[in-house]
Amino acid sequence: MSALRSLQARLALCLAGVMLVAAGIAGTVSYRTAFHEVNELQDDQLRQMSALAKRRHLATPYGLQDLDNQVVDVGARIMVQVLHQGAWGDVEGAELPLxxxxxxPDGLQTLEVQGQQRRLFLRTLPGGERVAVSQGTAVRDEVAHNAGKTTIVPIAALIPVLALAMIALIRHMLAPVLRLAQELDRRGDDQLAPLDDSDVPSEVLPFTAAINRLLHRVELALAQQRRFVADAAHELRTPLTAISLQAELLAGLNLGExxxxxxxxxxxxxxxxxHLVAQLLLLARLQGREDAHRDAVAxxxxxxxxxxxxxxxxxxKQIVLTANVDMACSVRSDAMDLSAxxxxxxxxxxxxTQPGGQVGIDIAYRGAALHIHVSDNGPGVPEHERELVLSPFYRGAAATGSGSGLGLAIVHNIVQRMAGTVALNASGPGAGGLTVRIALPIPSTESPALPTPDVLHFQ
Known part of the structure; x- marks a missing residue:
């Protein structure tokens, strides 16, 4: 069913059907034409043989005595007989007379002689004799059939060549559509620039134009959403600051128990x-910012x-922090993004992580990427929720901390912009604990000169 939905497959099938029908018609016409021409040629041979007898003014009662029919296949022999004094003479080397x-009557005709179809040409000579030149139709038909087949073979050989060429041409003509699909697949969530339809066939232009209009509407909607989040966060920050100051003033007073x-x-x-407002502002800044120039950051x-x-x-919270960081590591990024x-x-x-727990950080080059691993021995994240927690405001059912549900979404957004990957795994037995693994592309060979030790051990 999926193959029939393919425009390329349907075009190939339809054109292949048309090509087969055309090849069949052409082959039939060529075969019949060749068959007729060969029969005409063989009839002309019979006429020429009779004309030769006329020029020689045959008068012998036994026909042409110089035909070497012994070396010719019986079915292919041309029989020449002369009617002399009311009797047909024999031909040398043949079981004649027929x-x-x-x-x-004179002329060409087809007769059944001794149970065999023969093609016959009769001519009356100037002396009154009559000459009959004949040949079996079986061998004539075989020669004609072979000639007809030779005209069909080139057509049959061209069919697969034409089919392959047709498929190649269809793929070449539909390549711009495939390129647009691949371009859309490679785009990120925030890449909403119009599609380049400069080399798209005119039949597909309305479709690409509709996609571009849709991308423009989506871009406007996302921009409006980002402005709303940023404006709301800004509006909330001022009253929250005021409320925080008032709470600090209240804390200085002599309050009751x-x-x-x-x-x-x-x-x-x-x-x-x-904290939530700060995270919202950071997320709005990341989503509304174009990719900036990145330098090597230590x-x-x-x-x-x-x-x-x-x-x-x-x-x-009495949590033990441990870090094992290769201080020679650097990555092409914005320093604030990496810090975030x-x-x-x-x-x-x-x-x-519950009080008294452990959090470990490991940063080092591994293979062709910089790996950042942050592990804890907290409750962890169930496997079916590990993709969902990368979305804004999603918090798992078992989450007990005071987070806002934006932290991992911000991390995912920044890592995507850096062409990296984020993976979540359990760090303990079963589903216990969580390890966030980030892989970032390694920058160019230059590495910042650092006055710090090669490895940072923090505990």
């Missing part, structure tokens, strides 16, 4: 809201800075 009627826990709960909520220095910032959060990747990965691991 029983021919004496009153046969019942008000103090409620104030602390309020401060935690404000902190989560501010991964170790960025990781060291991020670990120093997140160490208080880890200490508060590491910060969100490590921050997520800390937030979703």
């Amino acid at each position: 029983p021919l009627a004496a009153d046969l 019942q008000a103090r826990p409620r104030l602390q709960s309020l401060q935690r909520g404000i902190l989560r809201a501010r 991964v170790g220095l960025v990781c060291q800075s991020v670990l120093e910032d997140l160490l208080p959060l880890a200490d508060h 990747v590491l910060r969100n990965l490590i921050d997520n691991a800390i937030r979703y």
Whole structure:
């Protein structure tokens, strides 16, 4: 069914059918024409033989005595007889005379003689004798059939050649459509530029034009959505800052025992809201930004800075942070983007790991890529949710941390822009723990000169 839905397959089948019908008609006409021409040629041979007898004015009662019929196949022999004094004479080397009627008319005719079809030409000579030149129709038909077959063989040989050439031409003509499909497949979610339809057939232009209009509408809708998220985040940041200041002022007052826990709960909520707003602003900035020029960034220095910032959060939850980072590693990126990747990965691991847990960071070159692994021994993510958690605002059913559901979405967005990959795996037995594995392309051979040690061990 899928093959019949292919325009290329349907064109090939239809053209192949037309070509076979045309070849059949051409072969039939060629065969019949060749068959007729060969028969005409053989009839002319009979006429020429009779004309030869006329020029020689045969008068012998036994016909032509100089025909060497012994070396010729019996079916192919040309028999020449002369009617002399009312009797047909014999031909040398043949079991003759043939029983021919004496009153046969002159000219070409086909007779059945002794159970065999023969083609016969009769001529009356100037002396009154009559000469009959005949040949069996079986051998004549065989020669004609062979001649007809020789005209069909080239046509039959051309059919597969023409079929292959036809398929190649169809593929060549449909190549622009395939190129457009491949271009669309290679595009990312944010690549909504119009398709280049400069070499697209005119029959496909309405389709590509409709796709370009759809891409434009999608781009406008996404731009409006990003503006809404960014504007909402900006509008929320100011009142949240004011509320946070008011909460700090309240914390300095002499509150009762019942008000103090409620104030602390309020401060935690404000902190989560501010974190969410910051993540929304970062996501809006990433989605609305064109790909910028990237330089070689020292991964170790960025990781060291991020670990120093997140160490208080880890200490508060009594989580052990360990890092094994090759300080010679570098990657082509924006320093803020790389910092956002590491910060969100490590921050997520800390937030979703129970107090007293462990978080490990490993960064090194492996093969043809830079690998960043962040592991924890928290509750982990079920296998069926590992693709979903890369989407914005998705939090698994078993999530217990105070995250916003944007961290991994931001990481995924940045890594995609860097032509890298993100994979989630369990770091412990069963589905326990989570390891986020990132692979980024290795930059050019230059590596920044770093005054730091070759390997950073952080614990």
